[in-house]
Amino acid sequence: MEYNIAVIPGDGIGPEIIREAMKVLDAVGRKYGHNFSYTQVLMGGVSIDATGVPLTDEALMTAKNSDAVLLGAVGGNVGGSNWYSLPPHLRPEAGLLALRKGLNLYANIRPAILFDELKAACPLREDIIGEGFDFVVVRELTGGLYFGDRWTKEVDGLRTATDTLVYNENEIARIAKIAFEIARKRRKKVCSVDKANVLDSSRLWRQVTKEVAENYPDVELVDMLVDNCAMQIVKDPGQFDVILTENMFGDILSDEASMVTGSIGMLSSASLGEGKLGLYEPSHGSAPDIAGQNKANPIATILSAAMMLRYSFDLDMEADRVEEAVRKVLKKGYRTVDIMSPEKTLVGTDKMGDLIAQEV
Ligand SMILES: NC(=O)c1ccc[n+]([C@@H]2O[C@H](COP(=O)([O-])OP(=O)(O)OC[C@H]3O[C@@H](n4cnc5c(N)ncnc54)[C@H](O)[C@@H]3O)[C@@H](O)[C@H]2O)c1
Numbered sequence: 001m002e003y004n005i006a007v008i009p010g011d012g013i014g015p016e017i018i019r020e021a022m023k024v025l026d027a028v029g030r031k032y033g034h035n036f037s038y039t040q041v042l043m044g045g046v047s048i049d050a051t052g053v054p055l056t057d058e059a060l061m062t063a064k065n066s067d068a069v070l071l072g073a074v075g076g077n078v079g080g081s082n083w084y085s086l087p088p089h090l091r092p093e094a095g096l097l098a099l100r101k102g103l104n105l106y107a108n109i110r111p112a113i114l115f116d117e118l119k120a121a122c123p124l125r126e127d128i129i130g131e132g133f134d135f136v137v138v139r140e141l142t143g144g145l146y147f148g149d150r151w152t153k154e155v156d157g158l159r160t161a162t163d164t165l166v167y168n169e170n171e172i173a174r175i176a177k178i179a180f181e182i183a184r185k186r187r188k189k190v191c192s193v194d195k196a197n198v199l200d201s202s203r204l205w206r207q208v209t210k211e212v213a214e215n216y217p218d219v220e221l222v223d224m225l226v227d228n229c230a231m232q233i234v235k236d237p238g239q240f241d242v243i244l245t246e247n248m249f250g251d252i253l254s255d256e257a258s259m260v261t262g263s264i265g266m267l268s269s270a271s272l273g274e275g276k277l278g279l280y281e282p283s284h285g286s287a288p289d290i291a292g293q294n295k296a297n298p299i300a301t302i303l304s305a306a307m308m309l310r311y312s313f314d315l316d317m318e319a320d321r322v323e324e325a326v327r328k329v330l331k332k333g334y335r336t337v338d339i340m341s342p343e344k345t346l347v348g349t350d351k352m353g354d355l356i357a358q359e360v
């Protein structure tokens, strides 16, 4: 089969990690007889430098017309560009938000899995790690604070800024359904995370989630306040199966979830909507502090590519193969610096990609 993938390397470590994911996809293509063709798309800082905007209409159209989109990362100050001085709607990250909204990808799935091989890289105590853990953050991705009205102006002589957090019941119900469907295929537990003791939007979130839960009597629903959840992820991550939450809370909790699995370099993600077209990207950013040094862990991107095979192309066997290849390479003791532990073999970004591709 032929699959047309829009590839967005982006900024910082983006091009380095994307190169390795493409290596692994090519290995899958050779082994199983698929043809993955890539259309390079500019987004983020590199797009600002080339076109003046973080995502052009043509770039968005190319993504829309593809079978799936694979993204490295955008943002940061790399190569002397000072994007941080720009207002939010002109910054590199605005390209990513426009892409998610433009493709209506409202469901961001971020699996936090502690691989057995990485227990030594996990910062938690052994008694907390126990048998290990495997949970998934289901984050609402096209609503909330990220997409509400915002302004900065002088009010009563003071510089004043506002951001607006809006959710309607349909936006909450559709993401809740996704969480319940995922839980149904797993350990049948949804923990819905909000701040209902303070926010109106969270009170609505809680009501609508409860209504959706009535259609899933086989799935247990618990509500948890976000500050408690942040603590529970460190105290007892094994209690979670599916964490369902809104955009901003999900952003923050998923970075925390990544760290208990050893490194943010391990956390893959899929952003999905109603159709088959999805956006697949590691959960981390452009890591300007290590860009260009061959130090970045490409595994989150490679596992995101595996999610692409599974969700957009229905290639489950091929996705399993990639995930297995990652485990095997870790089992053989190869580590990038972020997951390094004593007596393991330190490798760079490119070598890690080579090893996983060979294993496939
Ligand atoms: N999806 C995206 O494109 C995305 C996601 C998050 C942040 N960002 C952007 O990236 C820029 C930098 O943000 P930040 O520094 O807060 O977060 P970051 O995720 O880029 O980096 C945080 C820390 O994690 C490390 N790290 C990240 N990915 C790694 C990997 N694959 N291997 C090893 N170490 C890794 C970095 O070296 C850094 O120390 C910002 O402009 C931010 O907006 C983009």
Ligand SMILES: CC(C)[C@H](C(=O)O)[C@@H](O)C(=O)O
Pocket: 075, 093, 096, 097, 251, 283, 284, 285
């Ligand atoms: C870069 C930024 C807009 C993005 C987000 O907050 O969604 C990132 O942090 C992520 O987690 O994908």
Ligand SMILES: [Mg+2]
Pocket: 251, 252, 255, 283
């Ligand atoms: Mg984030």
